[in-house]
Amino acid sequence: MNVLNKVRRLVIPILMLVVVLMIGVAITLTKYVTDASKLDLSKLEEPLPKPTVIIDKNSEVVSELSSARFTYVQLSDIPEEVIHAIVAVEDQRFFDHSGVDVRGIARSAWRNYRAGSVVQGGSTITQQLAKNLFLTSDRTYSRKFQEVVTAYRIEREYSKETILELYLNQIYFGEGTWGIQDAANIYFGKDVQDITLTEAALLAALPKAPTHYSPFQNEEKAKQRRDLVLNLLYNQDYLSKSEYEQAINEKVHLRDWELEGLRGKYPSYVDYVIEEAISYGFSEEEILTGGLNIFTHLDPAVQEAIETAYTTDELFPVNSGDELVQSASVVVDPYSGGVRGLVGYRGNHVYRGFNRATQLERQPGSAIKPLAAFAPALESGISANVQIVDRRLDFNGYSPKNFNDRYQGRVSFYDALVHSINVPAVVLLNEIGISAGFEFLQKSGIPLHQEDRNLSLALGGLTNGVSPLQMAQAFSMFPNLGTVNEAHAIKRVTSSSGEILFEAKREKVQVMKPENAYTMTQIMMGVVEEGTGRNAALNRPTAGKTGTTQLPSTSAFQGVSGARDAWFVGYTPELVTAVWVGYDKLDPNHVMSSTGGNHPAKIFQAIMSEALQNTEVRPFQKPVNYQDDFKNNQSKEKEQKEKEKEKNEKELKEKAKDDRPGKGKGRNQNRGRGNSRN
Known part of the structure; x- marks a missing residue:
C-alpha cells in the first residue's frame, strides 16, 4: 500500500x-x-519592397536603395527551361505537395549529406513565397510554424501555376534585382523569353545565396552552382545525357555593357554602405527592401569632389594598353573615423562590383615609411634631429637601394622622409627592431602577415598589401595627435518606424604620443612644401607621403620602365585622403608611367581643393606645452644650408672669373703651374 x-x-x-x-x-x-x-493573402499580388534610404552627416536623405521596379511577366511567357530549372533545384515535388513537402525535406537532407554541403533546401516554393512576403527572417520555431500555416493557406486559395508565377516574379536574384525578367536583363541583357538553357540554370542557381553565387562577384562559384543545377535537371530527366554534357561545357557569358536606369546617387559609397551593413548582420535583401534608414558619415561636398575628379581624365596616367588605368580614393574624418566619401573605380559602375577603395590589396611602397619606420622611431626615443646613415649597406643579405642609387653618407631625419630616401628608413627600422615597426603598424590598423617581419617592411614590402581605406585610417592618427579611430561609414540603422536596429560603437586606439604625432605632421608638411609631394600643395596647411612600387624584376619586364602602383596619402587639419592609381592586372603591355608624387598627388589636390573650398583655413592641432625644438632646429639647419649654398655659388663664380681666357700670366701663371703639379 x-x-x-x-x-x-x-x-x-x-x-x-x-x-x-x-x-x-x-x-x-x-x-x-x-x-x-x-495575414492578408491578397498582398501576394502587390509585392512592393520598401526602399531603404541613405542619410548623410547633415541628416539629409541623399540616396535611395530601391529595387521595387518589377517587370512582371506571365508564366506562359517564361521558357520551360527556366521553370524546370527552378523547380528542380528549389522544390522537386512542387506540383505534388500541398504547400509543405515532408518527403522533400527528408530527400534534401540525404542529398546534402551525400554532397557534403547544402545543395538543396527543405522549404517548398510556397513556403518561400510566404516567408518572403509576410514574415521576418528570424530562424525561430514560431516563424517556421507561421510559414507552414501560411503556405497551406496559399495552396488552398491559389493554383500551382499562379503560385509559381508569383514566385518567379518576386524572388530575389541578387545585384539588387527581383523577378526573373529583370534578372535575365541584369545578367544577360536579354528578355527572359530569349535566354538559353545554361542561362536558365544560372538564374535558378542564384536564389539560394544571390550574393555568394553572383557571376559578377565570382564567376567560378557561379559556374559550379550552375552545373549543379544542370546535374539536377539531368537526374530528374529534364535533359538527355548529350544535352547535359554540352551544357556543362559552355562558358558563362554575361552582358558586358552598362544598362540604363537609376542606381541612385553616389554608387561607390552606397556599395560600401551595403558591404558594411552586411558585416553587421543585415542581409542584402533586408537592406534593399526593408525600408531602413541608414545614417552615415557621408559628406555630399566631399563625395561630389571625388566624383568630379574621377571624371577628369587629365588627372590620370594615359593608358599604355587597351585597359583603363584604375584608381580609388577615400576621404576620412580623422576625429571620428567617419568615411566622408569614396570612389572605388574608373569607368562603368557595376553594382557591388570590386570596390578598390575598400577591397584592394596592393603594396604601398614608400607611403608606409611614416608608419613602419619614422613614427615608431620617435616612439622608441630616437630624436627627430638625428642624422641617419645613408650609404650602401648589407643587412644579412638584404641590401636596400635608393631610388636614384645615390647616397649622401648621412642625412637628417627630416630630409630622409621628405625626399623619401630608402636606406635611412631601413636603418631606422633595424635600429628600433622589426617588432617595433610591425606592432606599430598593427595598432594603426594595417593588416600584416607573419612573413612581413623583415626589414623590407620599412619600404612597403608587404605579403598581401593594403587598401586606400586602411591607409587613410592609419594616417588619421597624425592630425588626431596619435589616436586612430576605426574607419566606418554607418552611424546607425533604424527601421522605417524609427526603431534603432544598429548603432556603431567604434574603437579608438592611442597609437603614439601627441608630441610625436605632431612632429610627424611637421615633417610631412615638408613632403608637400619641398619634397616628393609638391603636386599635392593646397592653400592651407597640408601634409602627406608619396609611394611608388616598382615593376617585378623578372625576365618579362626586362627593358620595360614604369611603375606598378602609385600612392599619395595626405591630410589637412580637417580631412585625411588616400589615393591609389594602377592597373588591375600587371603585364608588360599594361605598365603605368607615373609616381606617387605625380598623378596621385594631383588627384589629392583636386579632391581636397574642391571639398574644402568653403572651409576656413586653420592650423594643425598642437599638443599642450609642445616645444618647437624640432622646428627651430630645422629652420637653423635650412639657414645654414642656404648660407653654404650661397658661399659655394660665390666661390664658383670667383673661380670662373679666374679661369677666363687671358688670365693668369706672369707670376699668377707660374703659381698655377706649381699647384697643378702638387
Whole structure:
C-alpha cells in the first residue's frame, strides 16, 4: 500500500505537468495559427519592397536603395527551361505537395549529406513565397510554424501555376534585382523569353545565396552552382545525357555593357554602405527592401569632389594598353573615423562590383615609411634631429637601394622622409627592431602577415598589401595627435518606424604620443612644401607621403620602365585622403608611367581643393606645452644650408672669373703651374 501511494505521489504531478505543457503548447499553436490566419493573402499580388534610404552627416536623405521596379511577366511567357530549372533545384515535388513537402525535406537532407554541403533546401516554393512576403527572417520555431500555416493557406486559395508565377516574379536574384525578367536583363541583357538553357540554370542557381553565387562577384562559384543545377535537371530527366554534357561545357557569358536606369546617387559609397551593413548582420535583401534608414558619415561636398575628379581624365596616367588605368580614393574624418566619401573605380559602375577603395590589396611602397619606420622611431626615443646613415649597406643579405642609387653618407631625419630616401628608413627600422615597426603598424590598423617581419617592411614590402581605406585610417592618427579611430561609414540603422536596429560603437586606439604625432605632421608638411609631394600643395596647411612600387624584376619586364602602383596619402587639419592609381592586372603591355608624387598627388589636390573650398583655413592641432625644438632646429639647419649654398655659388663664380681666357700670366701663371703639379 505504501508503495502504491509513493507511485501515485510521483506519477500524479508528472501527469499534471504534462497536461499543463500540452495546454501551453495548444494555446501557443492556436495563437500562431490565429496570427497566420490574419495575414492578408491578397498582398501576394502587390509585392512592393520598401526602399531603404541613405542619410548623410547633415541628416539629409541623399540616396535611395530601391529595387521595387518589377517587370512582371506571365508564366506562359517564361521558357520551360527556366521553370524546370527552378523547380528542380528549389522544390522537386512542387506540383505534388500541398504547400509543405515532408518527403522533400527528408530527400534534401540525404542529398546534402551525400554532397557534403547544402545543395538543396527543405522549404517548398510556397513556403518561400510566404516567408518572403509576410514574415521576418528570424530562424525561430514560431516563424517556421507561421510559414507552414501560411503556405497551406496559399495552396488552398491559389493554383500551382499562379503560385509559381508569383514566385518567379518576386524572388530575389541578387545585384539588387527581383523577378526573373529583370534578372535575365541584369545578367544577360536579354528578355527572359530569349535566354538559353545554361542561362536558365544560372538564374535558378542564384536564389539560394544571390550574393555568394553572383557571376559578377565570382564567376567560378557561379559556374559550379550552375552545373549543379544542370546535374539536377539531368537526374530528374529534364535533359538527355548529350544535352547535359554540352551544357556543362559552355562558358558563362554575361552582358558586358552598362544598362540604363537609376542606381541612385553616389554608387561607390552606397556599395560600401551595403558591404558594411552586411558585416553587421543585415542581409542584402533586408537592406534593399526593408525600408531602413541608414545614417552615415557621408559628406555630399566631399563625395561630389571625388566624383568630379574621377571624371577628369587629365588627372590620370594615359593608358599604355587597351585597359583603363584604375584608381580609388577615400576621404576620412580623422576625429571620428567617419568615411566622408569614396570612389572605388574608373569607368562603368557595376553594382557591388570590386570596390578598390575598400577591397584592394596592393603594396604601398614608400607611403608606409611614416608608419613602419619614422613614427615608431620617435616612439622608441630616437630624436627627430638625428642624422641617419645613408650609404650602401648589407643587412644579412638584404641590401636596400635608393631610388636614384645615390647616397649622401648621412642625412637628417627630416630630409630622409621628405625626399623619401630608402636606406635611412631601413636603418631606422633595424635600429628600433622589426617588432617595433610591425606592432606599430598593427595598432594603426594595417593588416600584416607573419612573413612581413623583415626589414623590407620599412619600404612597403608587404605579403598581401593594403587598401586606400586602411591607409587613410592609419594616417588619421597624425592630425588626431596619435589616436586612430576605426574607419566606418554607418552611424546607425533604424527601421522605417524609427526603431534603432544598429548603432556603431567604434574603437579608438592611442597609437603614439601627441608630441610625436605632431612632429610627424611637421615633417610631412615638408613632403608637400619641398619634397616628393609638391603636386599635392593646397592653400592651407597640408601634409602627406608619396609611394611608388616598382615593376617585378623578372625576365618579362626586362627593358620595360614604369611603375606598378602609385600612392599619395595626405591630410589637412580637417580631412585625411588616400589615393591609389594602377592597373588591375600587371603585364608588360599594361605598365603605368607615373609616381606617387605625380598623378596621385594631383588627384589629392583636386579632391581636397574642391571639398574644402568653403572651409576656413586653420592650423594643425598642437599638443599642450609642445616645444618647437624640432622646428627651430630645422629652420637653423635650412639657414645654414642656404648660407653654404650661397658661399659655394660665390666661390664658383670667383673661380670662373679666374679661369677666363687671358688670365693668369706672369707670376699668377707660374703659381698655377706649381699647384697643378702638387
